Amino acid sequence: xxxxxxxxxxxxxxxxxxxxxxxxxxxxxxxxxxxxxxxxxxxxxxxxxxxxxxxxxxxxxxxxxxxxxxxxxxxxxxxxxxxxxxxxxxxxxxxxxxxxxxxxxxxxxxxxxxxxxxxxxxxxxxxxxxxxxxxxxxxxxxxxxxxxxx
Numbered sequence: 001x002x003x004x005x006x007x008x009x010x011x012x013x014x015x016x017x018x019x020x021x022x023x024x025x026x027x028x029x030x031x032x033x034x035x036x037x038x039x040x041x042x043x044x045x046x047x048x049x050x051x052x053x054x055x056x057x058x059x060x061x062x063x064x065x066x067x068x069x070x071x072x073x074x075x076x077x078x079x080x081x082x083x084x085x086x087x088x089x090x091x092x093x094x095x096x097x098x099x100x101x102x103x104x105x106x107x108x109x110x111x112x113x114x115x116x117x118x119x120x121x122x123x124x125x126x127x128x129x130x131x132x133x134x135x136x137x138x139x140x141x142x143x144x145x146x147x148x149x150x
Contacts, residue, residue, distance in 0.1 A: 003029075006036035013039070020080075025053040030060030034067030043071050044105075047078040053110070057087040065095030070103045077106060082114040083122040089116075091121030097130035106134055109143035119144060 006012070017033075019025050030050070046068075061081070068074075079096065081088055089125055093113070100106065107132075108110070117138050124144060131140070 002134075003032040003036040006033075007039055008095040010039060011042050013042050014045040015043060015046075018047075018049045019053060020049050021052040022050075023054060024026070025050065026055040027057055027060030027063075030056055031063040034064040036148075038067040038070035039086050040071065042073055043138050044073050045076045046071070046074060047076075048081040049078075051080050051082050051114070056081075058091045060093035061088060062095045065092070065099045068096075068099040072102070073105060074103050075105050076108040078110040080110075080112040081111065082116050085110075087118065088113065089118040090120055090126070093119055093123040093127050097127045101130055101133055103134065104136065106137055108135060108139040109134070110139075112141075114143055114145045116144075 002017070015037075018144075037046070044081075048064075068077075077100075081092075096111065100109070131137070
């Protein structure tokens, strides 16, 4: 239902979706959301909270990341994942990093992968390499509590 509505809001500039602890959200739902988001060419602000959605895995996040690449106007991005239940790995982190490279207008970024036990130092290093390319970034928040070592 939400995805159908979003497809019609092509002039939308700001979107905040709090799906915290929605146990029925699956990879399929995240894939549908990504398909809807890529049509929002005017979107400048995106806040997506899918913490504690235990049925989401790399498959859904990777598809979301692929679709985020289409959002060329994005200036602020907040993505909240975790904790333990989600099978989120470095593959998800890598796709998010690839998507970020396309956001030349991105000014603010917040990534939260708290307690995602399959995120490793290698994944964090790859993300760091991609973040270096975001020359216009002014605000950065990274939270990988209990996910990596420094």
